[in-house]
Structure formats: structure tokens, C-alpha cells
Amino acid sequence: MSSSVPIGTVSRETGIKVPTIRYYEEVGLLPSPARTDSNRRSYDAAAVQRLRFIRHARELGFEVEAIRQLLTLSDQPDRSCAEVDGIARSHLKEIDEKIARLTALRQEVQRMVDEGAHGRVAECRVIEVLGDHTACLHDAH
Amino acid sequence: MSSSVPIGTVSRETGIKVPTIRYYEEVGLLPSPARTDSNRRSYDAAAVQRLRFIRHARELGFEVEAIRQLLTLSDQPDRSCAEVDGIARSHLKEIDEKIARLTALRQEVQRMVDEGAHGRVAECRVIEVLGDHTACLHDAH
DNA sequence: CCTACATCCTCTAGTGACTAGAGGATCAAG
DNA sequence: CTTGATCCTCTAGTCACTAGAGGATGTAGG
Numbered sequence: 001m002s003s004s005v006p007i008g009t010v011s012r013e014t015g016i017k018v019p020t021i022r023y024y025e026e027v028g029l030l031p032s033p034a035r036t037d038s039n040r041r042s043y044d045a046a047a048v049q050r051l052r053f054i055r056h057a058r059e060l061g062f063e064v065e066a067i068r069q070l071l072t073l074s075d076q077p078d079r080s081c082a083e084v085d086g087i088a089r090s091h092l093k094e095i096d097e098k099i100a101r102l103t104a105l106r107q108e109v110q111r112m113v114d115e116g117a118h119g120r121v122a123e124c125r126v127i128e129v130l131g132d133h134t135a136c137l138h139d140a141h
Numbered sequence: 142m143s144s145s146v147p148i149g150t151v152s153r154e155t156g157i158k159v160p161t162i163r164y165y166e167e168v169g170l171l172p173s174p175a176r177t178d179s180n181r182r183s184y185d186a187a188a189v190q191r192l193r194f195i196r197h198a199r200e201l202g203f204e205v206e207a208i209r210q211l212l213t214l215s216d217q218p219d220r221s222c223a224e225v226d227g228i229a230r231s232h233l234k235e236i237d238e239k240i241a242r243l244t245a246l247r248q249e250v251q252r253m254v255d256e257g258a259h260g261r262v263a264e265c266r267v268i269e270v271l272g273d274h275t276a277c278l279h280d281a282h
Numbered sequence: 283c284c285t286a287c288a289t290c291c292t293c294t295a296g297t298g299a300c301t302a303g304a305g306g307a308t309c310a311a312g
Numbered sequence: 313c314t315t316g317a318t319c320c321t322c323t324a325g326t327c328a329c330t331a332g333a334g335g336a337t338g339t340a341g342g
Contacts (some may be wrong), residue, residue, distance in 0.1 A: 038161070049268055049269065050268055053267070053268040054239050056242055057246075058164055058202075059202055059242075060201075060202050060239055060242055060243055060246075061199075061202030063199055066224055070250075070267050071252075074266075074267050074268045085254060086171070086253045088250050089254055091250055092247065092250050092251060095246060095247045096247065097241055097248065098200070098239075098243050099243045099244065099247065100242060101197055101200075101201055102201055102239055102240045102243065103240065105198075105201075105236055106236045106237065106240065107232065109211075109214075109229050109232055109233050110233060110234065119278075129205055132170060
């Protein structure tokens with residue numbers, strides 16, 4: 001079966017560069033994989049999926065520490081409720097804020113595309129839309 | 142009027158550290174502000190708003206080059222339609238993908254909070270939800 | 283079996299985007 | 313007119329990668 005692939009294949013499948021995969025192992029985001037007789041890393045499907053998760057989470061602006069916590073949720077689903085709940089809730093808040101800001105930005109960029117199609121971009125308010133509209137998300141609560 | 146504040150005040154108002162503000166100036170995200178007689182930077186309201194935009198955009202995972210482009214949209218609203226439209230559209234796509242992934246992640250983390258409240262977190266699928274569900278967003282044109 | 287070339291290994295160093303600190307000038311309060 | 317906060321520039325450190333040197337191992341063709 002192919003549930004034991006070398007690092008290059010994993011790199012191609014996930015879009016994460018080889019040295020970066022080794023880096024994630026070094027900093028503890030990815031468990032050290034099994035090694036072949038000749039000391040080469042060999043990954044299973046779970047590792048590939050974990051890497052894909054890490055990549056998307058990074059692209060969404062979560063920092064490594066936040067990803068570590070989200071992965072902890074996943075690694076220990078039978079963990080004490082309070083702890084998991086706390087971590088999950090705080091990230092839920094972070095995620096909601098990100099979605100709200102992105103939605104605001106999306107709307108404004110969409111407006112520009114629409115107006116641009118009609119011949120002229122009257123005014124651009126991308127700055128305003130993230131600049132203060134969403135600032136209240138921080139203070140509100 | 143207060144439309145001329147020093148860097149420390151701007152830092153407090155935006156939550157961006159003083160050296161970072163100077164860094165943004167250095168790399169051209171923020172125009173060099175006016176200086177006082179004693180060579181100190183003095184910022185107007187527009188600069189503060191621009192910095193807030195930069196901060197939020199960074200938190201959302203946009204890299205400096207993307208932010209530079211979005212700021213360009215804002216700086217030159219009467220620019221040639223095609224160019225603005227192209228930049229805007231490509232970012233619209235990027236934004237939509239981010240929103241889709243965040244929404245998927247949000248749903249899963251919410252589920253964990255809900256189940257956690259009921260006493261047990263059966264399984265955690267945060268990895269799966271970003272790991273491949275959204276992978277098709279990449280390929281699906 | 284042997285060459286050739288890709289892929290792997292470790293290790294060191296470089297990049298992008300900050301962030302902290304040294305050393306010194308300037309301002310505002312008492 | 314001193315004291316403490318804030319500013320200046322400049323250099324160096326951090327985080328999260330990313331590239332490259334130098335060498336071992338694997339796979340395919342002759």
C-alpha cells in the first residue's frame with residue numbers, strides 16, 4: 001500500500017516544501033515519522049492530512065502556536081472538557097473576527113470590481129472598510 | 142487640531158509598535174510623514190487609518206506585497222479600469238477562499254464547543270475540515 | 283555490475299516581517 | 313534647569329520559513 005511515502009511525495013501532495021516539512025517536525029507540529037532502513041522519513045496518510053491542515057491554517061494567518069493548540073484539540077479528543085472548551089472558544093472568537101473582517105473587505109473589493117466593470121472606479125474604500133469599521137470588533141466585548 | 146500626532150500616539154491608537162511603523166515606512170507601505178523642526182515624524186488621520194488597514198490585513202494572512210496592491214487600489218481610484226479590475230478580482234478570489242476555509246474551520250470548532258458543553262468531545266475533525274474538504278477549493282478552478 | 287541522476291540526509295546560512303536594544307537628542311513638567 | 317518620557321538612527325535578534333553545500337542512498341538503463 002502507499003501508506004508510506006517519502007518526503008518528496010508528501011511535498012508534492014501538500015504543496016509544502018521539503019525543508020519546511022522537516023522544519024515542522026523540528027518545532028513539534030508534526031510528529032517524527034518512521035524511518036526506512038536507510039534513515040529516510042516515511043509518512044502515512046495522517047501526516048499528509050496534518051500538513052495540509054497546517055498549511056491552510058498558516059495561510060489563514062494563524063500563527064504556529066495557535067495551530068499547535070488546534071492540533072492539540074485534534075490529538076486529544078478525550079481530553080478534559082474545560083481545557084478543550086477554553087481553547088476552542090478562544091479560537092472561535094478569533095475565527096469570527098477574521099471572517100467578519102474578510103467579509104467586509106470582500107464586499108468593498110467586490111464593489112470595486114462592479115464599478116470598474118461599468119467604466120470607472122469612483123472611490124476606493126478598502127482602507128476605510130478594514131481601517132475602522134472592524135476596529136469596533138476589537139472593543140465590542 | 143490633532144491632525145498631527147507623534148509616532149507614539151499612532152502606535153497606541155493602532156496597536157502597532159513604534160519600530161514596526163518605521164519599518165512600514167522603510168518598505169514603502171506608508172508614505173514618509175511630515176517631520177517637525179526637531180526631525181520627529183508627525184502623522185495625520187489618513188496615516189493612522191492606513192496603518193490600521195495594514196494591521197488587519199496582516200492579521201488576515203495577506204502578505205506585504207498583497208497589501209501593497211490593495212493600497213494601490215486605494216491610492217489611485219481613477220486608475221485604468223483593467224488594471225484595478227485585475228488586481229481586485231484576483232484578491233476577491235483569495236478572499237473568498239479564505240472565507241470558505243475559515244467558515245469550515247469555524248463550524249468544526251463550534252461543534253467541539255457544543256459537544257464539549259454536553260460532556261464529551263466525541264471526535265475532533267478540525268484537521269479533516271481544513272485538511273481536504275477545502276483542498277478542492279484549490280483545484281476546483 | 284556499474285554508471286547516472288534523482289532524492290534523501292544533516293547542517294549552515296539567508297529571507298521576510300517584524301521586534302528589541304544601544305546610544306544619543308529633544309520635549310514637557312515640576 | 314533637571315528629570316523622565318519620547319523621539320531619533322542603527323545594529324542585531326526572532327519567527328517562520330527557504331536555499332544551498334556536501335554527502336549518502338535509491339532506481340533505471342546499458
